[in-house]
Amino acid sequence: MAIDPGVTLETDLELDRVVAGYGKMTILNETSFRVAKGAITTVIGPNGAGKSTVFKAIFGVLPVRGGTIRFAGRDITNWQPRDLLAAGICFVPQGRNIFPELTVRHNLELGGVTAPRGVDMAARLAAVMERFPVLRRKADVQASTLSGGEQKLLEIGRALLLEPKLLLIDEPSIGLSPLMVKEMFAVLLELRDRGVTILMVEQNAKSALEISDYGLVLELGRMRMQDKARTILEDPRVGQLFLGGGLVEAAG
Amino acid sequence: TAGSAAEPIKIADVIELSGTGATTGTNWRNAAAMAIDEINAKGGILGRQVQMTDYDTQTNPGVSRAQIQKALDGEPYVILGPIFSGSVKANMNLAQQAEIPQFVGAQAEELTHLGDDYLFRANLSQGAGMAKIANYIHDDIKAKSIAVVWVNNDFGKGGHDAILKQMASAGIKIAADISTESGQADFAADVVKAKSANPDAIFVYSNEEESARFLREAKKQGVAVPLVGETTLLGQKVIDLAGDAANGARGHVSLSPDAPIPAVQAFRDNFKKRYDNLPDHAAMQAYMAVYAIKAMTEKLGKVDSKALAAAFHGGTVTPAMEPNVLMDASWDKNGDVDRDSFLAEVVDGKQKIVAVLPRLAK
Amino acid sequence: MTPGVPKPVLEVRDLHKSFGGIGAVNGVSFEVHEGEILGIIGPNGSGKSTLFNCILGQLRPTAGQVTVDGQSVTGMRPCDLNRLGVSRTFQLLQVFPQLSVRENLLLAGQEHKGTMLSRLFGPRDAGLGGASDRMIEFFRLGPVADQKAGGLSYGQQKLLDAAMAFMGGPRLVLLDEPAGGVNLTMLANLRDRLKAINRERKSTFVVIEHNMEFVMALCTRILVLAEGRVIAMGDPETVRRDPDVIEAYLGH
Amino acid sequence: MTGLRRLLAIVLSLGAVAVLIAAPFDLKPYGVYILSLWAVTAIAVIGLNLMIGYAGQVSLAQGAFVGIGAYTTALLTTHGVPWIGALVASGGLSFAIGWLLGYPALRVQHHYLAFVTLAFNTLVGLIFRNEDWLTGGIGGISGIPRPSLLGWSTNPPRSFYLFCFAVLLLVALATWWLIRSPWGRAFVALRENPVRALSLGVDTRRYTLLAFALGSGLGGVAGALYAPLVQFIDPTPFGLGFSLNLLLMVIVGGSGFFLGPFVGTLVAVLLPEWLRFAQGYYLIIYAALVIILLAFCPTGLMGLFGRLTTALRPVPARPAAATLTETVP
Amino acid sequence: MGDLIHLITAGLATGAIYALVAIGFVLLWQTSQTINFAQGQFVMLPAFFVLAAMKQGGLPLWAAVLVGIAASVLLLGVGFKKLIVDPMRRHGVLPLVIATVALGLLLEESTKTLFSAQAEAFPALVPSTTFNVLGAPVSLQDLSIIGFAIVAVVALQLFLTRTTTGRCMQAAAQNPEVARILGIPVERMILLTFVINATLVAIASVLISPIYLAKFSNGGALGVAAFVAAIVGGFNQIRGAIVGGLLLGVVSNLAAAYISAQYRDAIPLILLILVILFRPRGLAGRAEERTV
Numbered sequence A: 001m002a003i004d005p006g007v008t009l010e011t012d013l014e015l016d017r018v019v020a021g022y023g024k025m026t027i028l029n030e031t032s033f034r035v036a037k038g039a040i041t042t043v044i045g046p047n048g049a050g051k052s053t054v055f056k057a058i059f060g061v062l063p064v065r066g067g068t069i070r071f072a073g074r075d076i077t078n079w080q081p082r083d084l085l086a087a088g089i090c091f092v093p094q095g096r097n098i099f100p101e102l103t104v105r106h107n108l109e110l111g112g113v114t115a116p117r118g119v120d121m122a123a124r125l126a127a128v129m130e131r132f133p134v135l136r137r138k139a140d141v142q143a144s145t146l147s148g149g150e151q152k153l154l155e156i157g158r159a160l161l162l163e164p165k166l167l168l169i170d171e172p173s174i175g176l177s178p179l180m181v182k183e184m185f186a187v188l189l190e191l192r193d194r195g196v197t198i199l200m201v202e203q204n205a206k207s208a209l210e211i212s213d214y215g216l217v218l219e220l221g222r223m224r225m226q227d228k229a230r231t232i233l234e235d236p237r238v239g240q241l242f243l244g245g246g247l248v249e250a251a252g
Numbered sequence B: 001t002a003g004s005a006a007e008p009i010k011i012a013d014v015i016e017l018s019g020t021g022a023t024t025g026t027n028w029r030n031a032a033a034m035a036i037d038e039i040n041a042k043g044g045i046l047g048r049q050v051q052m053t054d055y056d057t058q059t060n061p062g063v064s065r066a067q068i069q070k071a072l073d074g075e076p077y078v079i080l081g082p083i084f085s086g087s088v089k090a091n092m093n094l095a096q097q098a099e100i101p102q103f104v105g106a107q108a109e110e111l112t113h114l115g116d117d118y119l120f121r122a123n124l125s126q127g128a129g130m131a132k133i134a135n136y137i138h139d140d141i142k143a144k145s146i147a148v149v150w151v152n153n154d155f156g157k158g159g160h161d162a163i164l165k166q167m168a169s170a171g172i173k174i175a176a177d178i179s180t181e182s183g184q185a186d187f188a189a190d191v192v193k194a195k196s197a198n199p200d201a202i203f204v205y206s207n208e209e210e211s212a213r214f215l216r217e218a219k220k221q222g223v224a225v226p227l228v229g230e231t232t233l234l235g236q237k238v239i240d241l242a243g244d245a246a247n248g249a250r251g252h253v254s255l256s257p258d259a260p261i262p263a264v265q266a267f268r269d270n271f272k273k274r275y276d277n278l279p280d281h282a283a284m285q286a287y288m289a290v291y292a293i294k295a296m297t298e299k300l301g302k303v304d305s306k307a308l309a310a311a312f313h314g315g316t317v318t319p320a321m322e323p324n325v326l327m328d329a330s331w332d333k334n335g336d337v338d339r340d341s342f343l344a345e346v347v348d349g350k351q352k353i354v355a356v357l358p359r360l361a362k
Numbered sequence C: 001m002t003p004g005v006p007k008p009v010l011e012v013r014d015l016h017k018s019f020g021g022i023g024a025v026n027g028v029s030f031e032v033h034e035g036e037i038l039g040i041i042g043p044n045g046s047g048k049s050t051l052f053n054c055i056l057g058q059l060r061p062t063a064g065q066v067t068v069d070g071q072s073v074t075g076m077r078p079c080d081l082n083r084l085g086v087s088r089t090f091q092l093l094q095v096f097p098q099l100s101v102r103e104n105l106l107l108a109g110q111e112h113k114g115t116m117l118s119r120l121f122g123p124r125d126a127g128l129g130g131a132s133d134r135m136i137e138f139f140r141l142g143p144v145a146d147q148k149a150g151g152l153s154y155g156q157q158k159l160l161d162a163a164m165a166f167m168g169g170p171r172l173v174l175l176d177e178p179a180g181g182v183n184l185t186m187l188a189n190l191r192d193r194l195k196a197i198n199r200e201r202k203s204t205f206v207v208i209e210h211n212m213e214f215v216m217a218l219c220t221r222i223l224v225l226a227e228g229r230v231i232a233m234g235d236p237e238t239v240r241r242d243p244d245v246i247e248a249y250l251g252h
Numbered sequence D: 001m002t003g004l005r006r007l008l009a010i011v012l013s014l015g016a017v018a019v020l021i022a023a024p025f026d027l028k029p030y031g032v033y034i035l036s037l038w039a040v041t042a043i044a045v046i047g048l049n050l051m052i053g054y055a056g057q058v059s060l061a062q063g064a065f066v067g068i069g070a071y072t073t074a075l076l077t078t079h080g081v082p083w084i085g086a087l088v089a090s091g092g093l094s095f096a097i098g099w100l101l102g103y104p105a106l107r108v109q110h111h112y113l114a115f116v117t118l119a120f121n122t123l124v125g126l127i128f129r130n131e132d133w134l135t136g137g138i139g140g141i142s143g144i145p146r147p148s149l150l151g152w153s154t155n156p157p158r159s160f161y162l163f164c165f166a167v168l169l170l171v172a173l174a175t176w177w178l179i180r181s182p183w184g185r186a187f188v189a190l191r192e193n194p195v196r197a198l199s200l201g202v203d204t205r206r207y208t209l210l211a212f213a214l215g216s217g218l219g220g221v222a223g224a225l226y227a228p229l230v231q232f233i234d235p236t237p238f239g240l241g242f243s244l245n246l247l248l249m250v251i252v253g254g255s256g257f258f259l260g261p262f263v264g265t266l267v268a269v270l271l272p273e274w275l276r277f278a279q280g281y282y283l284i285i286y287a288a289l290v291i292i293l294l295a296f297c298p299t300g301l302m303g304l305f306g307r308l309t310t311a312l313r314p315v316p317a318r319p320a321a322a323t324l325t326e327t328v329p
Numbered sequence E: 001m002g003d004l005i006h007l008i009t010a011g012l013a014t015g016a017i018y019a020l021v022a023i024g025f026v027l028l029w030q031t032s033q034t035i036n037f038a039q040g041q042f043v044m045l046p047a048f049f050v051l052a053a054m055k056q057g058g059l060p061l062w063a064a065v066l067v068g069i070a071a072s073v074l075l076l077g078v079g080f081k082k083l084i085v086d087p088m089r090r091h092g093v094l095p096l097v098i099a100t101v102a103l104g105l106l107l108e109e110s111t112k113t114l115f116s117a118q119a120e121a122f123p124a125l126v127p128s129t130t131f132n133v134l135g136a137p138v139s140l141q142d143l144s145i146i147g148f149a150i151v152a153v154v155a156l157q158l159f160l161t162r163t164t165t166g167r168c169m170q171a172a173a174q175n176p177e178v179a180r181i182l183g184i185p186v187e188r189m190i191l192l193t194f195v196i197n198a199t200l201v202a203i204a205s206v207l208i209s210p211i212y213l214a215k216f217s218n219g220g221a222l223g224v225a226a227f228v229a230a231i232v233g234g235f236n237q238i239r240g241a242i243v244g245g246l247l248l249g250v251v252s253n254l255a256a257a258y259i260s261a262q263y264r265d266a267i268p269l270i271l272l273i274l275v276i277l278f279r280p281r282g283l284a285g286r287a288e289e290r291t292v
């Protein structure tokens, strides 16, 4: 699963001096970066750096106070999620995001409510369940009874129903078994190969960067580094600060 | 409490304008207001305008006490209300301390036996009312046993206790003693109970809409024995609400807007014109009380609360003194009022007075 | 490996838990000896969290025995268990959102200090000021120490959750995916800290985790669950090479 | 609470205390009565706030506990027991019953719990009404004496007000201490995340029952003052409506704020009085105002106060973390 | 025996009324996680709209009923949602509960002041003919109420569980943030909830008032009874409303006849407490979700 730096990659998503925060606290302070089309870009950074905040800002969950966000040439700053979905952007937030009292199947179906008429939801649903068999097995139980990992799979599956152009996915590997992480990464790679742009946050950074084309270091709400994933992976200071330099030897 | 001829005479109306007592309280307030407007239009009392202020007790004794206190701070000439015995009990001693006469709609027996010589009734006590009912059941209906259906609240409980006392002394057996809730909607159980006790008559003592609902259910279950009531049951409101289910209901009416007295009927029509609903007995009490006060004050020739209270003890007002007192009424030393009252029966949707019962003291 | 201390700190005997007839834990037995760090791994939905919930009294096991220091604690209330020095973290974030980080920590420790009365009339911080400061210091929560916990980032909450588990100075700690969403560098510190505590206080850990690097580097022994059954148990290397484990969990 | 906010709060409350002590001396008896009513009600509301605002246990039965306290006091004092004795009995009884009423809270929460307590409130009301032999039934109990302590008779309205106010102050101080103690923290834990609290050794059962018992106990204390205030009691005032009204005072004041109950009660007791000029419309206007108030500050008046003071606070510093630019330790 | 049957049929009739009101509670809870303490008053009010339309507007009954429904959809549906629910929804259940308590007071007092403080007779849509069932008189009105309650429940149950819109409504209630992220029009879903509720109460009002009589103060008791019914039946299942309502009606009749008239109101409440303690989800309710 190597990345080919050669391919020509035009910008798909662009943040330009974006300012956002909670209450009076500013978290994103003029954050700017570009995300290449049809590539996987992984954002890393310490806990509390503002990674999720970036995603919330992009997806109109958190009001953007300054700067602009562009997608496929259009200014999408402070758009409503509904319109962003229509524009082909999907968002899988961090943590637990299900409808506890609905069945797994119904949870999944809700991922496709904004799909345009014609599309064959049933088929896509089947495809997703094919991909993650556990969802089929548990299709008719209350979603809240799923295990942590199963719930995450449910969310990931749900995001695939709309066949997005840009997928924002926040720490998808949390709670997934290594096997499932592999599976999930495989899915992402397939999507990329179909030209989908993927912006992902991962704390499980080493494995993530390995399948990524680009890496992006976020810190104190600022973009510190952006480069080929490989380069980031090999940068010693990044290794020390964010990739748990120590861990590697110890485990090695 | 006197004051120069210039300033108006203040009357405080401490009454149930919200809470469970709102309906009668509003009737009372409206009638009083109407009486006072009429009086002022005719030049007031002793040439002074009369000014009434309402104080809402929310049908809550604690609040009623606060409101009486507030009313007294305004130094009124007399106080009207409240109607609920609980509220009266909670606040009467304040009026007494301030030596301001208080005309209440409460019917609980004990109130006038607490040695408060500033408390006056605007209506027959339940004791007096039930005495007349007892005679009626005994003499006219000739019932040996009755079922008593009563609303378990301030108003109904007092009546219940009174009627049981009277029945005991009249030697009439209580076949069934059925307590109901105010605001109750479904009287199936109660009618079933009353029926299965097969009494010679059923005595119904409740609020207007509950009485109406009971009458309807009784009809639904085809109750045959006479349904006897005191005042409320025979009121026009109940008749309207119950429809033809009310026909045949009979009993005693302490005050009736349908009394065969021109003045009373004039009052009823004016009230209907002004408020677009029929006056109930509470309305009549208030109306008559205001005019009684006017009559008595003019007889005294001065506006003096203490003197007024004194004058009402053993005093009598008559239509001769003031046509709008509607009927002769006299108060004894306890402040209990006595008037003529009526036996009535509901005949095709109208209350028909069948007999006038003379005052006990005559 | 563990020093051969005779009596196990935690002993689970043939534990069963089923939901509406469907077994989540089907006869799990194991022992944990003083000073051990036992890792529990297994596919998503294999019953790890349920196992924890049964051990700790959050759920009533359908059948089976749990003993701590030889004393049966089956069906004992979590708070009483905790007072015996058994504490835990949850897989899904479990903090007190409206309380500040510091308050969260004080709360976590206070029931282990003094009596009901001293807690009413005694000092406000129940004499835990120092301890909480040290926790905040170690988990790098200083900058957000006085923020409401609900306003922390995912990783920060995860760390706070872990910190709380240690406030009462427990002898046995059960951690459900402590690494999820935690920055790798912080994770390295966490691992070292756990080892340190384990060495100094002779306290014992049971850790559910999907991050194999972390587990391998931390645990002295690993137990593998699948479909509610133990399919392998042993030292990290053996388990890592076990074909069943690779098949069911790690992937090739 | 930041330093600024605490300072403001303290200054305001001290000022308020001073005013409230001076108030009755230039008020008519009616005004004094309303103030006394405020003080008495505030005690019950403090108790309710302890349950709801801190421990997160919804109770629609506080009115019933005021009733239990009032009846206990009425019965005892009319039979010659000194008020202090009656107070202890009222508080104690309400505490005990509150403790029992807490048990359902161990099984159910939120609206379910609310309805258990609602049912309880109605049941108590029915007992007040139907058990004439004990409670005087609908007739109620009249002629309730006002206490006289060490020769000082509280019969005059002013004295009785000051007496109520003194009790209120004591209650307030005790509560203030309680909520800032680890107990207070444990109560909040019940509200915020009982599952986690339980796993941290917080005996949620004990604290839940305590919250109920303490809150209800304060209801009883309020009752012990209500009876001698009105000097007559019957079942009507202690119905569900009253409990809802007490809840309203908690929310309007700001649930979970120490000063909430004082403000909330003030609004609920005084506002209708101020509005009485509107004659028949005063309740309509009152209800409308409450709705508007909640629409603009759902967190209650203290919540609003909080928002205003935070507006004065400096912007919090952006949380820092290790940086690439700083040299690696 | 005849008595017993009669008590039961009569109880069922009253129970149906409770059920009709209870449906609203359950609906609001399931689709917006709100509790409306003014629901009783909501049912009381439309009757007066109808009366006004007949008296002032001089309309025939059927037209007046349409006017009533329209008015209630406007005021009790759209108005209620926009002016009261929206500002408070985010702040948990309690502020809204209190606001609705105040709203209940507002509606009662306004009705009393603007319409009438007295009970008013209300014209019946269905003739009040009664016929015998096993020797117990049953009126057409009773049947129409039971009928409508059942239809409403079945329809809503299907709508919520079988249609995407219905599920979107539930989703919007259970997790608004995520619903928004998935592009579910949360606001519109909630509005829909309240419009449905408003329509229901209006129809309920028209069906109930001929029996109950139209009175400003009817709401309180009715509301509480319906609440109890909803909880007993199961707060998270529409069908619970029917089960609870009918049970409640019968139980209180039997209690009044055979246990104690004075404590007739106590028996259903004791039932309520028992149900909550031993089957919190309610008799027809669904089990609550996984907590740990």
Ligand SMILES: Nc1ncnc2c1ncn2[C@@H]1O[C@H](COP(=O)(O)OP(=O)(O)OP(=O)(O)O)[C@@H](O)[C@H]1O
Pocket: A022, A025, A027, A045, A046, A047, A048, A049, A050, A051, A052, A053, A054, A094, A203, C144, C147, C150, C151, C152, C153, C154, C155, C156, C181, D319
């Ligand atoms: N809802 C909130 N209210 C207030 N502050 C918040 C909120 N959410 C996040 N923050 C603050 O914003 C900063 C960035 O949070 P964010 O969730 O973006 O971090 P992150 O990079 O995603 O961290 P992690 O890797 O742990 O998920 C943190 O300091 C956090 O305290």
Ligand SMILES: Nc1ncnc2c1ncn2[C@@H]1O[C@H](COP(=O)(O)OP(=O)(O)OP(=O)(O)O)[C@@H](O)[C@H]1O
Pocket: A145, A146, A147, A148, A149, A150, A175, C019, C023, C024, C042, C043, C044, C045, C046, C047, C048, C049, C050, C051, C091, E289, E290, E291
């Ligand atoms: N309350 C419940 N009701 C029904 N089924 C449940 C319940 N809790 C857990 N389960 C089922 O039990 C199985 C084990 O769940 P558990 O959470 O223990 O898995 P896990 O090993 O922790 O998985 P993960 O690694 O994803 O956290 C799952 O299939 C889950 O669906």
Ligand SMILES: [Mg+2]
Pocket: A051, A052, A053, A094, A170, C153, C154, C155
């Ligand atoms: Mg994040």
Ligand SMILES: [Mg+2]
Pocket: A147, A148, A149, C048, C049, C050, C091, C176
């Ligand atoms: Mg798990």
